[in-house]
Amino acid sequence: MHIEKFSKPETLELPKNFRAAGISAGIKKAGVKDMALIVSDAVAVMAGTFTTNQVCAAPVKLCKKHLEGGKGRAIIVNSGVANACTGPEGMQAAQDMATQTARLLGVPEAQIFVCSTGIIGKQLPMDVIGRGIEKIVPAAKAEGVHQAVEAIMTTDTRPKHCTLHIKVDGKPVTVMGMAKGAGMIEPNMATMLAFILTDAAVDAEALQACLLDAVKKSFNLVSVDGDRSTNDTVLCMANGAAGNKPLSPVHKDWKVFADALHGVAFDLAMKIIGDGEGARKVVKIEVSGALNDAEADIAARAVANSMLVKTSWVKNSPNWGRVMDALGYSRAKVDENLVDIDYDSLPAVRGGVSSGSSLDELKRIVGSECFAIKIDLHLGNGRAEVYSCDCTEEYVQINW
Amino acid sequence: MHIEKFSKPETLELPKNFRAAGISAGIKKAGVKDMALIVSDAVAVMAGTFTTNQVCAAPVKLCKKHLEGGKGRAIIVNSGVANACTGPEGMQAAQDMATQTARLLGVPEAQIFVCSTGIIGKQLPMDVIGRGIEKIVPAAKAEGVHQAVEAIMTTDTRPKHCTLHIKVDGKPVTVMGMAKGAGMIEPNMATMLAFILTDAAVDAEALQACLLDAVKKSFNLVSVDGDRSTNDTVLCMANGAAGNKPLSPVHKDWKVFADALHGVAFDLAMKIIGDGEGARKVVKIEVSGALNDAEADIAARAVANSMLVKTSWVKNSPNWGRVMDALGYSRAKVDENLVDIDYDSLPAVRGGVSSGSSLDELKRIVGSECFAIKIDLHLGNGRAEVYSCDCTEEYVQINW
Numbered sequence: 090m091h092i093e094k095f096s097k098p099e100t101l102e103l104p105k106n107f108r109a110a111g112i113s114a115g116i117k118k119a120g121v122k123d124m125a126l127i128v129s130d131a132v133a134v135m136a137g138t139f140t141t142n143q144v145c146a147a148p149v150k151l152c153k154k155h156l157e158g159g160k161g162r163a164i165i166v167n168s169g170v171a172n173a174c175t176g177p178e179g180m181q182a183a184q185d186m187a188t189q190t191a192r193l194l195g196v197p198e199a200q201i202f203v204c205s206t207g208i209i210g211k212q213l214p215m216d217v218i219g220r221g222i223e224k225i226v227p228a229a230k231a232e233g234v235h236q237a238v239e240a241i242m243t244t245d246t247r248p249k250h251c252t253l254h255i256k257v258d259g260k261p262v263t264v265m266g267m268a269k270g271a272g273m274i275e276p277n278m279a280t281m282l283a284f285i286l287t288d289a290a291v292d293a294e295a296l297q298a299c300l301l302d303a304v305k306k307s308f309n310l311v312s313v314d315g316d317r318s319t320n321d322t323v324l325c326m327a328n329g330a331a332g333n334k335p336l337s338p339v340h341k342d343w344k345v346f347a348d349a350l351h352g353v354a355f356d357l358a359m360k361i362i363g364d365g366e367g368a369r370k371v372v373k374i375e376v377s378g379a380l381n382d383a384e385a386d387i388a389a390r391a392v393a394n395s396m397l398v399k400t401s402w403v404k405n406s407p408n409w410g411r412v413m414d415a416l417g418y419s420r421a422k423v424d425e426n427l428v429d430i431d432y433d434s435l436p437a438v439r440g441g442v443s444s445g446s447s448l449d450e451l452k453r454i455v456g457s458e459c460f461a462i463k464i465d466l467h468l469g470n471g472r473a474e475v476y477s478c479d480c481t482e483e484y485v486q487i488n489w
Numbered sequence: 490m491h492i493e494k495f496s497k498p499e500t501l502e503l504p505k506n507f508r509a510a511g512i513s514a515g516i517k518k519a520g521v522k523d524m525a526l527i528v529s530d531a532v533a534v535m536a537g538t539f540t541t542n543q544v545c546a547a548p549v550k551l552c553k554k555h556l557e558g559g560k561g562r563a564i565i566v567n568s569g570v571a572n573a574c575t576g577p578e579g580m581q582a583a584q585d586m587a588t589q590t591a592r593l594l595g596v597p598e599a600q601i602f603v604c605s606t607g608i609i610g611k612q613l614p615m616d617v618i619g620r621g622i623e624k625i626v627p628a629a630k631a632e633g634v635h636q637a638v639e640a641i642m643t644t645d646t647r648p649k650h651c652t653l654h655i656k657v658d659g660k661p662v663t664v665m666g667m668a669k670g671a672g673m674i675e676p677n678m679a680t681m682l683a684f685i686l687t688d689a690a691v692d693a694e695a696l697q698a699c700l701l702d703a704v705k706k707s708f709n710l711v712s713v714d715g716d717r718s719t720n721d722t723v724l725c726m727a728n729g730a731a732g733n734k735p736l737s738p739v740h741k742d743w744k745v746f747a748d749a750l751h752g753v754a755f756d757l758a759m760k761i762i763g764d765g766e767g768a769r770k771v772v773k774i775e776v777s778g779a780l781n782d783a784e785a786d787i788a789a790r791a792v793a794n795s796m797l798v799k800t801s802w803v804k805n806s807p808n809w810g811r812v813m814d815a816l817g818y819s820r821a822k823v824d825e826n827l828v829d830i831d832y833d834s835l836p837a838v839r840g841g842v843s844s845g846s847s848l849d850e851l852k853r854i855v856g857s858e859c860f861a862i863k864i865d866l867h868l869g870n871g872r873a874e875v876y877s878c879d880c881t882e883e884y885v886q887i888n889w
Contacts, residue, residue, distance in 0.1 A: 143816075145817070174813045174842055175842060209813060210842070410609025413719070422543075424543075440576065481889075482882035489881075
């Protein structure tokens with residue numbers, strides 16, 4: 090498996106005609122950035138996807154409503170307070186954030202998207218937020234993206250972003266994404282905000298379909314703790330400043346664009362799992378040979394979310410018995426006598442029992458920063474993969 | 490909620506005509522008890538229930554086979570190695586443990602029940618086990634129960650047992666149980682062994698039904714980590730030495746006996762959750778107002794198994810937002826605007842938002858050794874309860 094270590098410095102650059110800002114408004118402790126703004130100078134085509142949690146934050150409800158219009162000019166974000174489980178007062182607060190931002194930018198309210206992340210159940214400090222919006226709107230500029238990627242962080246230890254350059258109709262196009270998310274991370278989706286921006290012109294329906302597909306193959310494959318948040322949001326803005334003919338599946342450069350969008354989403358997803366709360370390693374769980382793809386996914390997630398499996402990785406233990414146990418209690422069909430498990434390319438289990446491989450060799454693999462556990466159930470053609478991380482004592486300390 | 494602290498010294502006494510022993514055979518490090526034996530001097534009526542994991546240990550398979558005969562004379566147990574995922578060699582080992590114990594006791598092999606607990610995937614050291622059986626069979630005596638309850642422990646910090654005295658047909662009857670289990674604990678069932686012994690005479694079919702009911706209302710209500718083991722076993726032996734008329738639901742003292750059996754099982758279950766790996770508190774999750782009982786159970790387990798909920802208890806945080814989040818992603822129907830949550834008798838949430846109760850008061854409740862989170866979904870009449878524990882950094886350290 091190849092997962093980049095992401096430690097190298099990376100380009101961070103907004104697409105054309107986007108501006109951004111990140112400020113310390115005073116929601117969190119003094120000096121910590123807690124509000125971000127992204128503005129497109131022209132109306133952008135918007136796509137989005139949201140948490141499937143039945144308990145859903147006020148800003149998510151507002152974004153869903155505004156997405157019906159399909160157009161966007163700005164995303165206003167606060168961290169520190171999630172504005173979830175806040176009732177009508179919280180709904181009004183999200184609405185007020187949109188109204189005020191729209192007024193200061195001089196654009197329709199329905200083109201403002203609002204995101205919040207942080208603690209559930211507290212009301213937003215609207216006086217602080219109001220002063221923050223007054224301050225952040227005039228601060229938005231191209232270089233402000235550096236502050237914006239910091240301002241959306243909560244328990245993240247580092248900002249997460251990705252910038253790709255492609256050509257569409259021979260014109261330079263940028264696809265750029267930023268994300269936050271470290272805990273309460275389980276697909277469909279995570280305590281996770283991600284914003285993907287491009288200056289490409291894209292057909293609205295094609296953008297939404299392309300985003301859903303990219304999210305399915307990226308953010309929805311990572312799990313830190315199996316907890317699914319109330320606030321997850323992925324928004325995508327395409328403002329057309331690149332001047333290409335609008336992209337859709339019939340455009341000759343569609344695949345180049347779709348691959349770039351998926352590439353940005355996958356890179357951000359890997360950065361999220363690599364920065365999972367307290368995590369020190371990323372583990373890819375690959376299941377093949379399940380009765381069907383859905384069962385493969387169930388089996389892979391049972392392993393990826395098992396506390397006993399995740400804790401065993403901390404001290405590099407190749408405890409495949411716990412993997413077998415998790416497969417056995419998953420709701421996927423498993424015949425223990427048929428199960429093969431490899432750690433990277435080294436066999437650990439054959440036919441449900443030890444393959445006899447060297448324990449030291451297995452330990453060496455589990456000791457690396459990223460490795461794959463490949464499970465073949467030998468029952469059918471179903472395949473799935475999920476990315477997990479180890480559960481360290483720091484995870485507990487971050488969340489107590 | 491009332492959960493005993495279990496710190497007081499308790500009677501530990503075998504029913505009439507039972508003997509037991511616990512020894513250090515050398516499976517674990519020198520001096521640590523790792524084999525136990527329970528013997529009934531007369532043939533006992535046997536009942537049992539086992540893990541629902543599709544990956545299932547060799548001794549569990551053997552027990553299921555022997556249970557078809559319905560009669561038992563002895564239970565031979567080892568800790569340290571689970572004899573799970575061990576293939577035909579492991580099956581032969583379980584068989585050999587039964588054969589040797591039967592020969593030394595001079596009883597039919599089908600009346601010997603075998604249990605193993607410990608690491609998955611390793612073969613049993615049969616030379617060590619063989620010498621252990623030679624040593625333990627002659628050691629079994631009434632007082633040996635003190636050694637037996639210790640010998641079945643793995644990561645348990647204390648032995649778990651319960652002895653109740655009742656009268657049936659005016660004759661004294663003892664119902665006694667012992668259990669082990671601290672991690673890989675989730676209902677249906679847990680890495681959990683429990684043996685319940687009685688000198689009552691009980692009809693075989695009635696005993697099995699009564700045991701299943703007791704297990705459903707006790708062991709299956711506790712969850713330490715959501716991981717379900719390969720080896721879970723509850724066995725019940727009724728040897729009739731009390732001389733009562735055989736018990737069945739038509740017997741006038743049936744309810745007294747059934748209550749005692751349930752009482753022993755519930756007490757052992759509470760001791761297991763109270764000794765959950767690294768746990769410092771027991772939390773009862775009560776759900777009412779779900780669409781039906783099954784949905785109430787799903788909702789309660791989502792809360793009981795949420796890592797974010799369990800870690801929040803460690804430092805006494807009344808983080809009801811995480812409870813709302815877990816309810817929302819459970820597969821049970823939830824309308825966030827209807828949800829009420831109480832901590833013990835103090836309202837925390839009304840209609841999905843903060844009730845405004847004092848945070849200090851809520852903290853005081855979460856700071857106690859045991860408390861209840863009572864959730865009313867206001868959708869129907871479904872009810873369920875599950876017992877959970879906090880997830881501390883020690884849980885991680887025990888399992889890495």
